[in-house]
Amino acid sequence: MSSSMLFNVTMIAYMVSTCIFFAFLASRSKVVGLAGTYAALFGFVVQTVAIGLRWKESYDQGHGHAPLSNLFESVVFFTWTIILIFLVIDFMYKYHAIGFFVVPFALFGMAWAQLGLDSGIQPLVPALQSNWLVYHVITCFLGYAAFAVACGISIMYLIRDKMEQGGGSAQAGGMLSLFPSIRVLDDLNYKAIMVGFPLLTLGIVTGAAWANYAWGTYWSWDPKETWSLIVWFVYAAFLHARITRGWVGRRAAILSIVGFVATIFCYLGVNLLLSGLHSYGG
């Protein structure tokens, strides 16, 4: 059994999970919602095994390293962290409807990685041969994933907000009953960002420490560094707006979505569109 096969199983599990969550919104049956969560959990377990297997495969090739070194591996790890954070929230709050707005991010990531990216295991170039790689990548992607979940929750918020204001048809009203209340959504958005922000901060700090160790400069205004700082500024503004100015609800949801768009640009846009030091695909 190869990791590549298991990644395919993972992708299918996330697809099934997304479909089940859609059926959940349509049927409003609690069992269906739980099935969606279990499908995501199954995919998560398979993916965890697959990542471990890929790690082992790199050792079999004679140049073992953590599977966090190129775009394919980073996208796979990103989807893994998204599902991890979703499962934690699902376990704590039991709102299965959130799955329909979060699991598709992971499905999209896995599909892109499996169908569009080079999945070859390459040996590490000298710049990446450092333990900082693991600390830096894990903190960054856990942060990104928390922001992804916050973005999904914010989209739910905006939908619910719009429907409630428009009166809402009977059917839509039924679907809304599965959504957490508007206050809970707002609170979850804040909580996800509250988890993501310290992780992003740690990610930037470990990146700076690593840059200083490898190149002698902890900050060189490289596009990747600058964009990570932009993301940090956006969420810092979100937190200040919330705590000192009382920005909650719609405005907070919009700011959270803007923050996630900036995050995705920091992650992918910088590598695909701009040039710089951080050309490892992740």
Place this chain on the structure above:
Amino acid sequence: MKLTIFLLIGLALTSIIGTVIQQNPQREYLATLSETKIRLYSSLGFFDMYHSWWFILLLYLLTLNLICCSIKRLPRVWKIVSEPVHVMDERFEKTLSNVKELKLRGSKTELRDRLASFLKAEFSDPVITERDGEYHLFSQKNPWCRLGVYVVHLSIIIIFIGALIGSFFGYKAYVNIPEGGSIAQVQGSGGKVIDLGFEVSCEKFSVSFYDTGAPKEFKSILSVSENGQPVQGYQNIPIIVNDPLTYKGITFYQSSYGPSDEGVLYHLTVRDRKGGAPLKLDARQGERLALPGGAYLSVMEATQDVRPFMKGFTGPGAQVEFTPAGGRPQPFIILSEQYESFNAQHGGDLVVTFDGMDQKFFTGLQVAKDPGVLVVWLGCFLMVVGICMAFFMSHKRVWARVSDAGVTLGGSASKNPAGFEMSFEELVQKINKV
């Protein structure tokens, strides 16, 4: 504060410019821009925007803003932390969202002692105050986490101070050292020459590749000497990317490499056409080599592979200047021994063959001195600690009033009111059971 949000968003938006326009641009990049654009960008400082006056001004404004906000808010918060309200009177009780009347039996002193030991076990050690015949108990958890946000603000200032120390007392520089060579000066940014105060020599440089052709390791072996004396413990130190060498606060990072002209050794074989054992010779760049029979030879230029220069030939080749005894210098090309007839076209009585060369490299080192870096790490550490304090810890307070009317319990938390409500309920239930 409105200004803070404005500054944060302003910094985020303006930072984008520098990621789209090349910073400290190369000539090739400038050639793609129109003249008006170049004039506009350079007058706005867009080509080095993170050091432009207006970007620095924004950073200063942000710093000033957070200092002012902290000064304005800190005293009130400090008072909550340092002078907690020990007594929950009726007026204060109304400001609390969690209040519960308890039906407990026993005398006031008995209840006081029971509550004190209960709070100590279940929450935290209480402070007991007696006033107007009533007993007041107060206990709290994590009061200092209210300072978390100010720790974060302070950490930003500390990071800026560290950056300033680095820019005033440190430098970034670059140096190339050929294998076998040594340097005592490095080239700072802006072309400034900086004396190290000691010498660094490169004993050896090597580069290895994976089977795929991707680089595996760049390694320089460095030695440090001071006043001509080798420094103990700093001899033959291997440095690779991600593993630099630091001496006297100056750090050397493996950064690049290239072929070096200095110290190349060329290998030649000279054979007499009339017979006799071939003679192996080594020559340095431009060296006038005496050959048997009174002729001289110098190697002008050489390559390990002539393919790019001579169609149909492979292997090493050299451009040499041959001076026969009493004759005029003749330039020609010699190749490896597989091209015997080619080599035999020149050289009078001698046939000279080029056997290759020992290619020497130079190692390119990034050199940095940054005395502010520890201050920056201190700032980063405080920032992470501060953020965790501010987000994940809550200042929880519980008051109890024991009066003739009974026991009243009040509580408040600085964060997560819903979560605290639950733990307050739990506390109340436990007291009732005691």
